[in-house]
Amino acid sequence: MAGVQTSALCIAVSNAGGLGSLPCAMLSADTLRAELQTIQAGTSNPYNVNFFCHTPPEPDIARNQKWQQALSPYYRELGLNPDEFPSGPGRTPFSADLAEVLEEFKPPFVSFHFGLPKPELLQRVKAMGAQILSSATTVEEALWLQANGCDFVIAQGLEAGGHRGHFLSHDLSVQMGTFALLPQVVKALDIPVIATGGIANANGVAAAMALGAKAVQVGTAYLLAPECTTSVIHRKALASPKAQHTALTNLFSGRPARGIVNRVMREMGSLSDCPPEFPLATAGIAPLRAKAESLGLGDFTPLWAGQNAGECLEASATEITHRLAQGF
Amino acid sequence: MAGVQTSALCIAVSNAGGLGSLPCAMLSADTLRAELQTIQAGTSNPYNVNFFCHTPPEPDIARNQKWQQALSPYYRELGLNPDEFPSGPGRTPFSADLAEVLEEFKPPFVSFHFGLPKPELLQRVKAMGAQILSSATTVEEALWLQANGCDFVIAQGLEAGGHRGHFLSHDLSVQMGTFALLPQVVKALDIPVIATGGIANANGVAAAMALGAKAVQVGTAYLLAPECTTSVIHRKALASPKAQHTALTNLFSGRPARGIVNRVMREMGSLSDCPPEFPLATAGIAPLRAKAESLGLGDFTPLWAGQNAGECLEASATEITHRLAQGF
Numbered sequence: 215m216a217g218v219q220t221s222a223l224c225i226a227v228s229n230a231g232g233l234g235s236l237p238c239a240m241l242s243a244d245t246l247r248a249e250l251q252t253i254q255a256g257t258s259n260p261y262n263v264n265f266f267c268h269t270p271p272e273p274d275i276a277r278n279q280k281w282q283q284a285l286s287p288y289y290r291e292l293g294l295n296p297d298e299f300p301s302g303p304g305r306t307p308f309s310a311d312l313a314e315v316l317e318e319f320k321p322p323f324v325s326f327h328f329g330l331p332k333p334e335l336l337q338r339v340k341a342m343g344a345q346i347l348s349s350a351t352t353v354e355e356a357l358w359l360q361a362n363g364c365d366f367v368i369a370q371g372l373e374a375g376g377h378r379g380h381f382l383s384h385d386l387s388v389q390m391g392t393f394a395l396l397p398q399v400v401k402a403l404d405i406p407v408i409a410t411g412g413i414a415n416a417n418g419v420a421a422a423m424a425l426g427a428k429a430v431q432v433g434t435a436y437l438l439a440p441e442c443t444t445s446v447i448h449r450k451a452l453a454s455p456k457a458q459h460t461a462l463t464n465l466f467s468g469r470p471a472r473g474i475v476n477r478v479m480r481e482m483g484s485l486s487d488c489p490p491e492f493p494l495a496t497a498g499i500a501p502l503r504a505k506a507e508s509l510g511l512g513d514f515t516p517l518w519a520g521q522n523a524g525e526c527l528e529a530s531a532t533e534i535t536h537r538l539a540q541g542f
Numbered sequence: 543m544a545g546v547q548t549s550a551l552c553i554a555v556s557n558a559g560g561l562g563s564l565p566c567a568m569l570s571a572d573t574l575r576a577e578l579q580t581i582q583a584g585t586s587n588p589y590n591v592n593f594f595c596h597t598p599p600e601p602d603i604a605r606n607q608k609w610q611q612a613l614s615p616y617y618r619e620l621g622l623n624p625d626e627f628p629s630g631p632g633r634t635p636f637s638a639d640l641a642e643v644l645e646e647f648k649p650p651f652v653s654f655h656f657g658l659p660k661p662e663l664l665q666r667v668k669a670m671g672a673q674i675l676s677s678a679t680t681v682e683e684a685l686w687l688q689a690n691g692c693d694f695v696i697a698q699g700l701e702a703g704g705h706r707g708h709f710l711s712h713d714l715s716v717q718m719g720t721f722a723l724l725p726q727v728v729k730a731l732d733i734p735v736i737a738t739g740g741i742a743n744a745n746g747v748a749a750a751m752a753l754g755a756k757a758v759q760v761g762t763a764y765l766l767a768p769e770c771t772t773s774v775i776h777r778k779a780l781a782s783p784k785a786q787h788t789a790l791t792n793l794f795s796g797r798p799a800r801g802i803v804n805r806v807m808r809e810m811g812s813l814s815d816c817p818p819e820f821p822l823a824t825a826g827i828a829p830l831r832a833k834a835e836s837l838g839l840g841d842f843t844p845l846w847a848g849q850n851a852g853e854c855l856e857a858s859a860t861e862i863t864h865r866l867a868q869g870f
Contacts, residue, residue, distance in 0.1 A: 371719055371721060372719050373721050387790075387803070387812065388787055391700050391720055391721060391739070391849060392719055392720075392721040393720040393721055393740030393741070393749065393849075394701045394740040394848070394849030394850045397743075397745060397853075398852060412719055412721035413721070417725060417752050417753055417754065418721065418753065420749075420752040421721065421748075421752040424745050424746075424748040424749040424752055424869075425746065458681065458726075459715070459716055461715040484715065520722070521719060521721075521723075522722045525725075541752075
């Protein structure tokens, strides 16, 4: 949920009886500290902090040029100079610096995406007393996470919005819908499994419990809540019939993530070999996104959403949480 | 389930309290008549007959040559003559001839795949008193089926084994997992919805009911039952760890269908632009399948299976049906 929420949603959900979460993939150490202060002032209930833990790739000049070339026509169309093509990482992985901030706050739950951080870094988080969570997109990944120190595994079905969490295989064909992945992970593991992917209302929660989940992770269903920082463009797309058609795309970051199909996805193909490796694709498309958004267009905006985006409620996070809880 | 079951499974399931079904996509009028006689002698409970209702394509010489070229190396490897490359349809759509046979038996339920037959033919089936079912892979298709005479719609999630039932759009990215498709179809329709895709045990049934299904359609879970005609090669694959990796492939018929990944899928790519239009791809790959199978290999066999193939039980159809029923 990086980019669409801050501590406000985390606090509201934790106060409503859920486990609120703070996405930290795009936060500096200083912002993380400020956000954690806000959370601890705002709720006395448990909360979670979420980090990406990818290995930053070496910049690849040839691939960045390919990306520049592919986006140049759009740069020109929007009156931008394609020779001024930014590069650099779009998201930061979990690090010793961030762990140092966590040590000040000792968050009760810490979740990771794309596997787990290096053993010594993970050990440092466990030493704070935090329960560790991470996402699995296959049974193999779930077993790996259990063997490598997770206390809970999040089974991420293909319906889920945002970045796929895969880390052992990049072959998308091995990934499964929630209806298949969830019971298989439950059967394979000894530790509790959290379901995610297409769970957007109380019926979805009840179905996930029937398939063996001990808890659910819900993202998309909160995107229209006032506590989210979802942009007006993103909100409009979510509330429109366009939200019925999502697809996995690597155009916005370099890794497959599910969002509402928009112009750049239609024209370049959602899964393309043009973008450089995650997260290096982000920088080059950012100026297009900013310029288009200034014109009121979401043509280059990642409109992250799961396959049940139509269930988003324009309601407070408290009400959304209470409604979901009826499925337990 | 064409190719892996006959009237025997249909009778066993209907006698166990389910709605048994006879797949008719590969049956002649005479075989259909014989099978229906067997069913009516074997059960007094309701049963279903299932037909494909595609529009047969014009043979396309250029595309068939492309297919021949693509498969030639395999022909040579297996000692077959690539110049003796068969063509012709692999499956027959529902027709007036088959409707005539149905009129002798008046089956209580008739289901279709790939939409519905032409209005006059459909009307003829409805005039027999049959309830009409067909599969939807999107909300749009579900609404179309409701508007065009279906009494029940089968919401086919992406987890399902065998042929995808899409008929309004060939864009696979619009298709959804059961967790998303099912509740959306339930919400959009006034008629009852049957869930399919990844439902392989009582928990799956309970989850589908929680998402609003009035019934479930189960295929893969029966494939190891003695009443199925599943080949030894297919059974071995289903019972092995290979069953964890299924993919959609158009190599066996020309249309995307889910099966366990095997050699030809790995080597040619599961979704390829080589095969001619459905069902014309079937003929050319058939000799490879036959030869490989005679050597004990499933390299060219469609190993149809859903994403929960690991739940297949080596048990009687009666026991499988009773176990599933515990989820209601």
